[in-house]
Amino acid sequence: MTFNNDCKVLKLRAAPGGNMTMTRDTSLSIKSAEKIIKSRAFKKLSPLERSLLLKGHWRGNYCYNSHKTPFLWGQTLTFPCPCPRKAMTEPELKRIRQHLENIVGERNPFTQPKHLENTAQYISGQFEAMGLKVTREMVEYEGTQSQNILAQIPGDSDDLFVLAAHYDSVPNTPGADDNASAVAALLEVAHTLSQTSHQKSLIISAFTLEEYGFIGAKHFIDHDPERKKRISGMISLEMVGFKNPQPNSQSYPPYVDPSQYPDTGDFIAVVGNEPSAGLAQALAQKMALSTPALKVETLVVPGQGENFSEVRLSDHSPFWDAGIPAVMITDTAFFRNPNYHQPSDTLETLDLEFIRDNALAVTAFLKQFLNNTG
Numbered sequence: 001m002t003f004n005n006d007c008k009v010l011k012l013r014a015a016p017g018g019n020m021t022m023t024r025d026t027s028l029s030i031k032s033a034e035k036i037i038k039s040r041a042f043k044k045l046s047p048l049e050r051s052l053l054l055k056g057h058w059r060g061n062y063c064y065n066s067h068k069t070p071f072l073w074g075q076t077l078t079f080p081c082p083c084p085r086k087a088m089t090e091p092e093l094k095r096i097r098q099h100l101e102n103i104v105g106e107r108n109p110f111t112q113p114k115h116l117e118n119t120a121q122y123i124s125g126q127f128e129a130m131g132l133k134v135t136r137e138m139v140e141y142e143g144t145q146s147q148n149i150l151a152q153i154p155g156d157s158d159d160l161f162v163l164a165a166h167y168d169s170v171p172n173t174p175g176a177d178d179n180a181s182a183v184a185a186l187l188e189v190a191h192t193l194s195q196t197s198h199q200k201s202l203i204i205s206a207f208t209l210e211e212y213g214f215i216g217a218k219h220f221i222d223h224d225p226e227r228k229k230r231i232s233g234m235i236s237l238e239m240v241g242f243k244n245p246q247p248n249s250q251s252y253p254p255y256v257d258p259s260q261y262p263d264t265g266d267f268i269a270v271v272g273n274e275p276s277a278g279l280a281q282a283l284a285q286k287m288a289l290s291t292p293a294l295k296v297e298t299l300v301v302p303g304q305g306e307n308f309s310e311v312r313l314s315d316h317s318p319f320w321d322a323g324i325p326a327v328m329i330t331d332t333a334f335f336r337n338p339n340y341h342q343p344s345d346t347l348e349t350l351d352l353e354f355i356r357d358n359a360l361a362v363t364a365f366l367k368q369f370l371n372n373t374g
């Protein structure tokens, strides 16, 4: 099964004797549908591809709702994509662009404390405009002061989940991908989730001082022992805005077998350690199913992840160290993006639709996950 470039057509290459074609002219009986499921081509699909095919489109649109599709053996079976990529809506584009325009620019406690503070103000203003209760935690570091900005979405149970992105940058970079992209995605997720109620409580966190060793995230974990006991898991959004569609644009750390992963840098990665393997798998699967335009890859490192320095480079790692399941969602940073920590990490290099897709996918996961208390 292959997707064409604009993800509008799904082709199922079939058994010997040629391919199969589906058009909308005559009817497809349940019997024919069963024949597809029994076909060798269908059996070759991965479970994910099968469920995309069945749940996403075929069952709803062709098989059971409209019995108006012929099924001609010997040609190419062509389905519309199960969920065609949703174009960016005007409001989505406007919001994401506005977030980026307000945030991109050096945000550093030593070299640009003013823009670091302005960004904190912008983020808390956005949360408040969504009707969310905002808490600010002051974090002191080597004579500087900056803040974690925390928005609460209370649930019915004590269980507390954390969705986070850091908003600081290293000196001498506008920090567009690292990490304005993720803050924009964080605000998009908050925008949707603020309008619904959930079983589990969620804290949406914009952390400060990630770039100095996850200082803001560590402060968050250690600052409130009662809160720490309630935290059941965490997602860190770490650079979610850069894609490169060229072959060989993606590299990997030495402990990752590149033959198992794409060489094109156009996917999003979900990274976990052993205690968070279940969370990583569930998250990746929901992201892929809910947003088929998104290519999702998963990496789970052994143990607590102590020996894998590159995959520790975000705010999830202090959660790993505290024994809390945590995953990072990332475009893989310097394994793909040549602008990492450079003056060239600018807004113009970002793919806004990729940011939107990542936000939609995380939102879809959290909507389900926060209500699943089993």
Ligand SMILES: [Zn+2]
Binding pocket: 166, 178, 179, 210, 238, 239
């Ligand atoms: Zn970062």
